[in-house]
Amino acid sequence: MDSFLSVARSVSGKRWRARLEDDRAALALAQQLEISEILARVLAARGIDAEAAETFLNPALRDLLPDPSLLRDMDVAAARMAKAIQAGEKIAVFGDYDVDGATSGALILRFLDAVGGDGIYYIPDRAREGYGPNAPALQILAEQGAKLVVTVDCGISAFEPLEEAAAAGISVIVVDHHIAEPRLPTAAAVVNPNRLDDESGLGQLAAVGVTFLLIVALNRALREAGHYADGRPEPDLLALLDLVALGTVCDVVPLTGLNRALTVQGLKVMAARGNTGLAALADIANLDEAPTAYHAGYVLGPRVNAGGRVGESSLGIRLLTTADAAVAHDIARHLDDLNKERQAIEAEVLEAALAQVEARGVSDAPVVLAAGAGWHAGVVGIVASRLKERYGRPAIAIAVEKGAGKASCRSITGVDIGAAVTAARQADLLINGGGHAMAAGFTVAEDKIGELGVFLMERLAAPVVAAREAASLGIDGAVTLEGASLELVEELAQVAPFGSGNAEPRLVVTDARIVNAKIVGRGHVRCILAGATGQRLTGIAFRAGGEELGHLLLSPTAGPLHIAGHLRPNRWQGRTEVQLVIDDAAPAAGDYV
CATH class of the missing domain: 3.10.310.30 (Diaminopimelate Epimerase; Chain A, domain 1)
Known part of the structure; x- marks a missing residue:
């Protein structure tokens, strides 16, 4: 089996594999679309041909959003919620404490607020209550006047709690996406594309994606029931897509098809800063550029998650639903502090876990x-x-x-x-x-x-x-250090958002020499690479300090290397430069021994 650049064993012990098996597909695509060969290689390696390229590069919801009724029980759920809204019933959202749960819950609550509904929420405490609905919490919601409870990102396996809820006269709708068993929980409706009897083909959606389809169906049901006939404006559902993008990215579902369209459009909405809570969180995180999937997954998401991990579980949904800038700022600051606390706790537990594994x-x-x-x-x-x-x-x-x-x-x-x-x-x-x-x-x-x-x-x-x-390590192509330019980075950005199902392009910078390397931060290795002409490029290998990769990069005797990673823009003090985020390396002269 051929290896990319003949690297059968890298410093991490992996064979380098070309993601594109047939170079002719890339050449044909480059000619048909009049694009560069490297961009064509990236597209072809992801199964994108000339016919699919336009939809992939410019995904539109008008082309990809399905009829929500394809989902089993969707119409039943929408009708029950529409009836509750028009009757003035209090609707409770029972959510999970992660980002997918918080965004799903916030989506429903913001919609209810826009259409004159009465909504409350309950997010269980991770340590005290654990995951999913529990009977005491459902009873609390009933005592608060909730006639209908909608579980989001949970509930599909909550058999006993939902049986108790039904016995107590509490109506429940389950909105979930986790793997279901043949047996379903007792509920007025169970909306889950991963039900065994669901034929929608939407099993890759995050819970927030399923919830968005529920909102689309609910809005349609309200329209058909005459809810907007008295001049009440219909809510702008597209304005809620920032929540959908955040939850979709953070739940690490494949960013293809409908998920890709939801994320692309949602990131545009996020950039407009219409959600008061997300805007406050971006400010606290010093995010001063248009958000990408990276920012959603590694900057905003961990902070939203921090409340559920080490603080108060409801902080995330409170942040995402408030319209008060001062309240949003306070919650965002608190979540940022909790995230720092989470990082310290994580380091302690990880050290103990590693010691246990190594001892065994x-x-x-x-x-x-x-x-x-x-x-x-x-x-x-x-x-x-x-x-x-x-x-x-x-x-x-x-x-x-x-x-x-x-x-x-x-x-x-x-x-x-x-x-x-x-x-x-x-x-x-x-x-x-x-x-x-x-x-x-x-x-x-x-x-x-x-x-x-x-x-x-x-x-x-x-x-x-x-x-x-x-x-193996999938490689999209090779460039010289001199070819690692901002223009190339911007060209490859057309393939974004990157994540599960749409891997960020990984390129090999060939024959690079390390002229300086040092440990920075928490075990990261930062290095300066030089090419044949003396051109320099900054590289960083995260958490590589104690790994073979880090040892190689720090070695004063390392010869020319092929270095695999992701080229990204690095913005600092008003300047933008290219940075290589390093995944792996191998001696240019042969395999690592």
Whole structure:
């Protein structure tokens, strides 16, 4: 099997693989669209031909937004909510405490406010209540006068709580996107494209995408019922797309098709700063440029998440629904402080988890599992992600307290961790749990953690071996250091937004010499690269200080290198320069030994 630039084993132990298998496809695309060969390679590698290029590069909702009625139970849910609005019933939103949950809940509440509805919300405390609806919380909402409860980004596996709610006369609509079982919860409607009997083909949507379709259907139902006949203006649904973009990016669903259109248009809305809370958060984060998917996922998202992780779970939805600039500023500042606290807690838990894993030894274990008493449940998802990145296999981090462990799981391509968690729950190894192919969560009795570990190791052994054997680093093309220009960066930006399903273009800067390198920040390696003509380029390898990649970049004897990474604009003090975010490297003379 051919390797890109003949790199069969890089410093990270990976084979470099050309994402585009047939160069002729890129050449044909470049000629047909009159674009550069490198842009054509990137498009062709993502399966985009000349016919699909216009829709991909300029996605429009008018072309891609489906009829919401394609989703099972959608019309039932919209009719029930429309009836509640017109009857003046109080509608409660029960949301998850992550960004997808906060944006989904905020979407409904902002719509209700615009159409004269009466809405309240409930976000459970991560540590005290855990994930999903619980009977006491639903009873609290009923006591507050809620006649209808809409669960968002949760509820599909809340069988007992929703049975109790139904018995108490509480009407519930479930709006979710997590993997469903054949059995569905008791509810007036269950809207979930991942129901086994749903044929909409929209299973890649985040919960906020499903919620947006619900809002479209609800607005249509209100229009048909004459709600706007007395001169009440219809709300501008497109103005809510900033919330949809934020939730979609942060939930790491594929940024293709409808998700891509929602995100592209939503980022434009976000740039207009119409949402008071998001504008305040951008200011606190010193975001002074048009937001991209990177800013949504790594600048704004973590701050919205911080309340649910280490603070007050409702802070995110409060920020996204307020119209008061002073209130928004205070919440944004608080979330920023909580995010810093989260980072410190995360570092402590990660250090303990790494020590535990190293002491046990990884060897051939298909899954990395770490559990600790007193670990903060709000950071185990991030810790699991770090473990997955470090060891290249599915990882699970469990925070144990009072006889139970709350866990987050992160997986690698080709290994469905969500299905494994569902199987463990069906085997009575879990208190609750669920998720997606790449991420999942669960609660487990402390005395069953060992048995659960054995179950998951056995179930995932074969797919993990296959996935790791196929592990490689996808490369879109190669450039000289002199060719790594701002013009190239701007050209490749046409393929954005980047994320799951639409990987950011990865290029190899060939035959680069390192003229200076040092550790900066929390274990990052910053270096200055030079080309054959003496042209310089700044590079940075995040969290590489203790890795083989970092050792190579810092080595005074390193010869010319092929360096793989992402070219991005780096704006500083009014200047914009190109920066290479480094993923991997290999000696230009051959494989790393």
